[in-house]
Amino acid sequence: MPAFDRLPLSALHIHDAASYRHISLYERLRQRLIDADQRFLVPPASSPHARWDRVLFLNLSFWSADSEVLEAPEIEADVLCHVGWHHAARAALPDSADALFLGEAVASAFDVYLVGRLLKNKPDADFLQSQLPRMAEAAEAAGMDNDRFSALMEAVCDAPEQAFEDLRALLFDAAIGLRAAQDAQAAAEVLSGLESRRFSCLLHHYELSNWVLFARASGLPPQDPAVRAADQALRAAPDAIAWLETHWL
Numbered sequence: 001m002p003a004f005d006r007l008p009l010s011a012l013h014i015h016d017a018a019s020y021r022h023i024s025l026y027e028r029l030r031q032r033l034i035d036a037d038q039r040f041l042v043p044p045a046s047s048p049h050a051r052w053d054r055v056l057f058l059n060l061s062f063w064s065a066d067s068e069v070l071e072a073p074e075i076e077a078d079v080l081c082h083v084g085w086h087h088a089a090r091a092a093l094p095d096s097a098d099a100l101f102l103g104e105a106v107a108s109a110f111d112v113y114l115v116g117r118l119l120k121n122k123p124d125a126d127f128l129q130s131q132l133p134r135m136a137e138a139a140e141a142a143g144m145d146n147d148r149f150s151a152l153m154e155a156v157c158d159a160p161e162q163a164f165e166d167l168r169a170l171l172f173d174a175a176i177g178l179r180a181a182q183d184a185q186a187a188a189e190v191l192s193g194l195e196s197r198r199f200s201c202l203l204h205h206y207e208l209s210n211w212v213l214f215a216r217a218s219g220l221p222p223q224d225p226a227v228r229a230a231d232q233a234l235r236a237a238p239d240a241i242a243w244l245e246t247h248w249l
Contacts, residue, residue: 003049004041009033013074019125020077023117028249029084041069060210078127082107088248097215098227101175108206109168116160138205165240167199172231178212
């Protein structure tokens with residue numbers, strides 16, 4: 001008997017969708033998953049897999065753009081966006097470690113774009129209640145006090161598109177550099193070289209180690225000119241979000 005049911009998005013309850021009504025990209029990503037008949041792995045309610053720690057383990061250890069595991073037939077609106085960006089990246093890019101990193105960087109950096117759009121419009125959104133404290137904790141561990149973190153978030157609200165691109169480029173550069181590192185000393189040098197970047201305080205908020213280990217174990221070719229070209233186009237674009245909407249959605 002299969003451990004999971006494969007449910008379409010239409011069979012899931014989307015938590016806090018109302019908070020995203022002013023964000024047009026949310027609807028485009030949602031519709032893309034519906035049109036593609038994207039399926040989600042959901043264990044029966046009585047299953048031993050229907051628990052958050054088991055779901056987290058499976059998603060981190062056996063990640064696939066086609067097999068997002070959920071604890072129950074419900075999904076957070078921000079997770080829907082994350083899955084939507086992975087789907088778009090997979091359709092737009094050839095298979096390579098570069099593509100994996102770019103897709104993850106886009107999907108993950110979209111978090112900070114959501115922060116910028118939600119803080120001013122829907123400050124009680126579930127996403128902010130769960131994610132902002134975690135971001136603040138990561139920033140504090142990196143040596144940033146509350147006042148500086150608050151100022152950083154205010155700047156994100158002023159220009160969420162630029163915040164997205166700054167974080168996306170940082171995450172992509174970090175993943176590329178860490179994949180090439182052969183030992184802890186080399187990896188530490190990569191991280192040290194990123195300390196001056198705007199969102200370096202949030203690097204360890206993301207699962208960079210899983211990205212790197214997955215890429216190394218996948219056997220995928222490490223580099224692809226098409227992915228590097230997309231990365232450069234995003235860096236050069238006046239609005240990286242608009243570029244993605246045009247070219248990926």
